[in-house]
Amino acid sequence: MSKRGGSRNPSSERARGRDREERREREREREREREREREKRERERETEREREREREREREIEREREIESEREREREREREREREREGERGREGERHWKNRREGHDGEKSGVCVCACTRERERERERERERERERERERERERERERGRERE
Known part of the structure; x- marks a missing residue:
């Protein structure tokens, strides 16, 4: 059902x-x-x-x-080039110009008599002396080498 x-x-x-x-x-x-x-x-x-x-x-x-740092480095390089271009006329050069020796004719010669200039010249001379000494040492070393080769 x-x-x-x-x-x-x-x-x-x-x-x-x-x-x-x-x-x-x-x-x-x-x-x-x-x-x-x-x-x-x-x-x-x-x-x-x-x-x-x-x-x-x-x-x-x-x-x-x-x-920005690259720009700053570029500005610094530009300032450095500017200082190099100023050269003798720069702040450093001005002092030297005033200290130049007076020649027989009353004109300033190209030689500066500053202590810093003399010190730089002495330093260059010491450097040349050291270089000559190194050259002599190398020559002695070569002589010793030749002596050993002969033996």
């Missing part, structure tokens, strides 16, 4: 209702969990993008510093 339209067992009806409700609840929970995971991944991606932007800002700052 068919149960169509007939009375159903109310307790099994309630059980099926509970099962459906539990399945829906589990499905909603899974959906919430997937949503939390999506939000978490999105936050992580946003954090990573923020870190990347920060690294890019750091690289930009570093490039700016490098460019």
Whole structure:
């Protein structure tokens, strides 16, 4: 005999209702969990993008510093070239110019009599002497070598 339209067992009806409700609840929970995971991944991606932007800002700052320090080095080289161009007319040269010897004709000669100039000349002379000494030492070494070769 068919149960169509007939009375159903109310307790099994309630059980099926509970099962459906539990399945829906589990499905909603899974959906919430997937949503939390999506939000978490999105936050992580946003954090990573923020870190990347920060690294890019750091690289930009570093490039700016490098460019500025290169400009500063170029300015320093330019100042150095300027000082070299000034040469004898520079601050150092002015002092020497005032200290030049006066010749027989009353004109200043090209020879400076500053202590620093004399000191530089003595230093050059000592350097030449050291170089001559090194050359003599090398010559003696060559003589010893030749002596060993003969033996």
